[in-house]
Amino acid sequence: MMKINDQRLLANIARYAEIGKVGEIGVERIALSDEDKLARDLLKEQMLHLGLEVHIDQLGNMFGMRKGKKDLPAVAFGSHLDTVYAGGRYDGALGVLAGLELIQSLNDANTETDRPLVLVNFTNEEGVRFAPDMMGSHVYSGQAKLEDILNSVAYDNPDDTVRSRLKAIGYNGEMKLGSIPFDSFLELHIEQGPVLEKESVDIGVVEMVQGIHWTRYAIEGEANHAGTTPNIYRKDAGYASAKIIDYIGDYSRKQANPVLTTVGAIAYEPNTINIIPKKATFSLDLRSPDDEALSQAQTEIDAYINDIVTTAELTLNKEVLVRFKPVHFPADMVELVQTASENLGLSSKQMPSGAGHDAQMMSACCSSTMIFVPSVRGISHNIEEYTKDEDVVNGANVLFNAVLSRVYATN
Numbered sequence: 001m002m003k004i005n006d007q008r009l010l011a012n013i014a015r016y017a018e019i020g021k022v023g024e025i026g027v028e029r030i031a032l033s034d035e036d037k038l039a040r041d042l043l044k045e046q047m048l049h050l051g052l053e054v055h056i057d058q059l060g061n062m063f064g065m066r067k068g069k070k071d072l073p074a075v076a077f078g079s080h081l082d083t084v085y086a087g088g089r090y091d092g093a094l095g096v097l098a099g100l101e102l103i104q105s106l107n108d109a110n111t112e113t114d115r116p117l118v119l120v121n122f123t124n125e126e127g128v129r130f131a132p133d134m135m136g137s138h139v140y141s142g143q144a145k146l147e148d149i150l151n152s153v154a155y156d157n158p159d160d161t162v163r164s165r166l167k168a169i170g171y172n173g174e175m176k177l178g179s180i181p182f183d184s185f186l187e188l189h190i191e192q193g194p195v196l197e198k199e200s201v202d203i204g205v206v207e208m209v210q211g212i213h214w215t216r217y218a219i220e221g222e223a224n225h226a227g228t229t230p231n232i233y234r235k236d237a238g239y240a241s242a243k244i245i246d247y248i249g250d251y252s253r254k255q256a257n258p259v260l261t262t263v264g265a266i267a268y269e270p271n272t273i274n275i276i277p278k279k280a281t282f283s284l285d286l287r288s289p290d291d292e293a294l295s296q297a298q299t300e301i302d303a304y305i306n307d308i309v310t311t312a313e314l315t316l317n318k319e320v321l322v323r324f325k326p327v328h329f330p331a332d333m334v335e336l337v338q339t340a341s342e343n344l345g346l347s348s349k350q351m352p353s354g355a356g357h358d359a360q361m362m363s364a365c366c367s368s369t370m371i372f373v374p375s376v377r378g379i380s381h382n383i384e385e386y387t388k389d390e391d392v393v394n395g396a397n398v399l400f401n402a403v404l405s406r407v408y409a410t411n
């Protein structure tokens with residue numbers, strides 16, 4: 001079994017964690033921000049240093065190609081360097097830097113491969129400022145139009161678009177999306193949940209990713225005096241939204257079907273103690289491994305919202321942000337990870353992914369799969385996010401050997 005250089009990988013992860021550092025170990029590197037640019041610049045420099053051919057596509061996705069002996073579709077691997085606000089150092093960066101490390105290890109050993117290898121850093125996986133999330137892989141895999149996505153406007157600043165920010169950081173590349181043929185895509189990622197740690201398992205062999213629906217609702221009524229307006233004359237968007245959020249929260253707790261429901265953001269206007277809210281804007285995040293259950297939840301929740309809004313004589317504006325179906329990874333790819341784990345003497349467990357990932361998008365255009373390593377206390381999207389060094393190294397070695405077993409295949 002080939003192994004990566006442990007210390008070099010850990011040192012590189014620590015180096016990237018300095019870019020956008022928050023607190024002791026946290027990182028804040030929002031997609032297309034100045035910090036994102038710094039991390040991209042470093043990656044580009046490191047890829048060039050390893051002798052890779054660097055390509056930037058029109059959505060800023062970064063590719064580092066190591067040529068193969070044969071002109072075959074490439075085995076690709078990677079993840080994303082962007083983070084959420086007050087995020088961690090492993091979510092995304094681990095997959096990119098483990099990929100970089102495995103290439104360096106191959107260089108050290110003077111090993112050639114049949115297939116080309118491609119390390120990928122996808123643009124805006126987190127979707128913090130620009131929707132949708134998993135943006136780079138979503139468009140790369142042909143599931144959205146580049147033009148539409150380039151025009152995506154920042155949530156927090158109407159002057160910022162994906163196009164303008166790509167230009168500002170110098171990553172509005174020339175390469176057409178999808179122009180490098182991929183045989184497969186493998187993504188190493190932290191679990192971001194508690195299962196592996198709780199069950200003392202080294203490696204999560206990810207068999208599927210659950211489906212995701214994101215929707216934004218804006219309910220509009222009328223602002224009025226909190227003291228002089230009797231209830232029967234109120235058009236209270238705040239009260240209506242509270243009823244709806246109560247229903248959404250109960251939905252996943254009361255039903256037997258496996259759908260998780262979250263209202264993660266809400267804003268009132270004018271948001272003042274003595275004024276009846278004129279407007280309530282809130283988000284809905286639905287997730288399930290079962291596509292039918294997901295659609296049914298969406299339909300029932302939408303019907304409830306319509307009911308409340310109609311009864312209260314309010315108006316509703318619904319904005320569909322994301323609709324991603326559950327994805328099942330091909331059995332031969334899942335087996336690749338399983339076998340690599342066994343050969344390395346690591347314990348493993350087949351499991352679904354609760355979070356969305358680039359590999360889920362890439363499965364629309366090539367054989368894809370994922371490798372999970374344990375997250376301490378299951379914490380992620382938080383500056384406390386942590387994965388033990390030995391787990392980082394284990395995951396990178398599984399990625400390395402899974403890639404190697406794919407790279408020599410000639411069909």
Ligand SMILES: [Zn+2]
Pocket residue numbers: 080091092125189
């Ligand atoms: Zn991630």
